[in-house]
Amino acid sequence: MTTTRVLVVRPDSDGDVLLAGPAVRAAAAGWPDRPTRVTLLVGPAGRQAAELLPGVDRVIEWRCPWIDPEPPPTTREHTDWLVERVAAEHASLALVLTSFHQSALPTALLLRRAGVPRIVAISTDYAGSLLDVRLRPGVDFDDDLPEPERALLVAAAAGLALPAGDDGRLAVRDVPDVRDLVGPGGHVVVHPGASVPARAWSPHRCAQLVSELARRGHRVVVTGGPAERDLTARVAGGDGIDLGGRTSFAQLAGVLATASAVVVGNTGPAHLAAAVGTPVVSLFAPVVPASRWAPYRVPHELLGEQDAPCRDSRARVCPVPGHPCLDSVTARDVVPAVERLAEVSVCASR
The missing domain is CATH 3.40.50.2000 (Glycogen Phosphorylase B;)
Structure with missing residues (x-):
């Protein structure tokens, strides 16, 4: 059976990545007729949390120039690295998760260059061909939702839902004895x-x-x-x-x-x-x-x-x-x- 690969993007800090956890689990649950593997794209400040999230199979770390509070220069070399790394994942779907003050569109552009065929995100701005499914704040949903529910809306728009018995709370795995x-x-x-x-x-x-x-x-x-x-x-x-x-x-x-x-x-x-x-x-x-x-x-x-x-x-x-x-x-x-x-x-x- 062919495995479906889903890319989830949240290049923020540890707290933001933890809040994306329920959406990641929805992505990992996939569809009934095929297994799913999840790659999570995060920034350096979110790597620790990414390693603890249930449902994550692989982590890509990349400093995003339009998200990071101390952004690196936006160079061809820097963006080409991400395009090549994402292309190697052969993802058939990407969920680009953002907070209300962030734009998903620069990320979507790079994912298109990497060949991702289906991209779902929230965007206030017209997205043209950058997004296959665009959720509009204040039109398709209340923009004052808690961050985990905002992320779950993106997953739902891609046809993904939490598995039976998952109550949608935040979660981590492998908590050590201290x-x-x-x-x-x-x-x-x-x-x-x-x-x-x-x-x-x-x-x-x-x-x-x-x-x-x-x-x-x-x-x-x-x-x-x-x-x-x-x-x-x-x-x-x-x-x-x-x-x-x-x-x-x-x-x-x-x-x-x-x-x-x-x-x-x-x-x-x-x-x-x-x-x-x-x-x-x-x-x-x-x-x-x-x-x-x-x-x-x-x-x-x-x-x-x-x-x-x-x-x-x-x-x-x-x-x-x-x-x-x-x-x-x-x-x-x-x-x-x-x-x-x-x-x-x-x-x-x-």
Whole structure:
């Protein structure tokens, strides 16, 4: 039986790739009459998440000049590499997944050059022959949908659906045992960093939270990437377990999976927590809409001033002195939310 090859494109960061997970699983489910293999095209910042997604058979990594926040030059050599790599996949279908502010059309042009015969995507702009199926925001669907549902619409337009028994939540595979790092579980994770500075709660607020949680008897684990070691050390102080730079992305999933609650901004680990089913206290800066990027289908509480002047600005650095949308939130606001969600987590495990 001939295998159908589907290319799914999401060249963004880890969080965006995790949010594409349900659409990837729909692609992997394929059609009843033939097996399907999925290749996922991502950027360097999404590779870790891509390796954890169920349904992915192969990953192509390419830095996309119209998506990457620090884009490489758009050269013939750079684009030809992708065209040749995609052509070698012999994909019969491509799903180009984008957020509301991104265009699928430059990617579609390169996929056409690579010989992909059928391409499905969302596009506000007229697509001509670049797309075989074009979904129009505000016409074919409500453009304020959560990101995973937006991606599933693209899969559905290609005739793909989640398999029976798949509830459409975020998911990852191969979560490792991390008891050597965090003990038996039941801890609270505080993740102070964010890929976009405007979405991060200030370090002094995070440090106050760790101290207050510890004072109330919680075991607190502070997480962060290799470049955030100074930040996590400052936040953990003498009250938290500092795991800054000590975990892979898969190990971070394990740390989050065994936690009772996670405190994090609107950044990749919030979606990783949702993918392992752990409740999230979301310090959510309104520079992007919470309706699209809040933790998906997991118990969560949203903190932060959602009507702040920076609302919907997509600012990467806070444009308002004092970062009031998040720094108006204090540890005393966060602790009760953590304890409410931790109780939800305990009840769910009984």
